[in-house]
Amino acid sequence: MMMDTQDNYHLAAQEDRCSPRTKITIPAQLRASGGRAFQTVVHDLSISGFSASAISRMHLGQVCWITLPGLESLQAEVVWWENSIVGCAFMELLSPIVHDNILQQYSPSTVYRSTI
Numbered sequence: 868m869m870m871d872t873q874d875n876y877h878l879a880a881q882e883d884r885c886s887p888r889t890k891i892t893i894p895a896q897l898r899a900s901g902g903r904a905f906q907t908v909v910h911d912l913s914i915s916g917f918s919a920s921a922i923s924r925m926h927l928g929q930v931c932w933i934t935l936p937g938l939e940s941l942q943a944e945v946v947w948w949e950n951s952i953v954g955c956a957f958m959e960l961l962s963p964i965v966h967d968n969i970l971q972q973y974s975p976s977t978v979y980r981s982t983i
Contacts, residue, residue, distance in 0.1 A: 888913045893935060893973045897921060897953075899945075900930040909935065910952065912969065914961045916943065921953040931955060935969060 888911045897919055898904035907919045917933060925931065925945045932940040933955070943955035 889970055891970065891973050893969065895919065895936070896934040898932045898934075898940075899923075899925055904932075904934070907933075909933070912961075912966065914957075914963055914966050916946070916954065916956040918952055918954045920951060921948065922951050924948055925953045938965070938969075 890911050891909065893909040893912070895907050895909050896904045897907040905922075907921065909917050909919045911918050919933065925948045927945055927947070929945040931943055931945060931953075933943055934940045941961070942958040944958065945953055946956050947954040
C-alpha cells in the first residue's frame with residue numbers, strides 16, 4: 868500500500884501526540900490560510916504542535932501559520948478548536964533544540980521571577 872507524504876505527516880504527528888506538552892505562556896501571531904494575522908498566546912507546546920488562543924472559530928484541517936518570537940512562521944494544521952482555544956499540529960516536527968530553547972526562554976521560573 869502506497870502512502871503519500873501527507874499521509875506520512877499525519878501518521879508521524881498522530882504517533883507523536885504523546886510527546887510531552889509543556890504548559891507555557893508565549894506571545895505569538897497566528898494566521899489562518901486566507902486570513903489576517905492576529906495576536907495570540909501559545910498555551911502549550913511540543914515538538915509536534917501547540918495550542919493557542921483563537922477568538923474566531925478555526926476549522927479542522929485548516930492550514931495556519933504560527934510566528935513565535937525570534938522564529939520564522941511555522942506551518943501547522945488545525946486538529947481541534949474548543950472554547951476559543953485551537954490545537955494545531957506542525958506540518959514538520961519542531962527541532963528538539965528549538966523546542967528546548969523556546970521552553971527555556973519562556974519558562975515561568977525565568978520569565979516571571981520577581982526582582983523584589
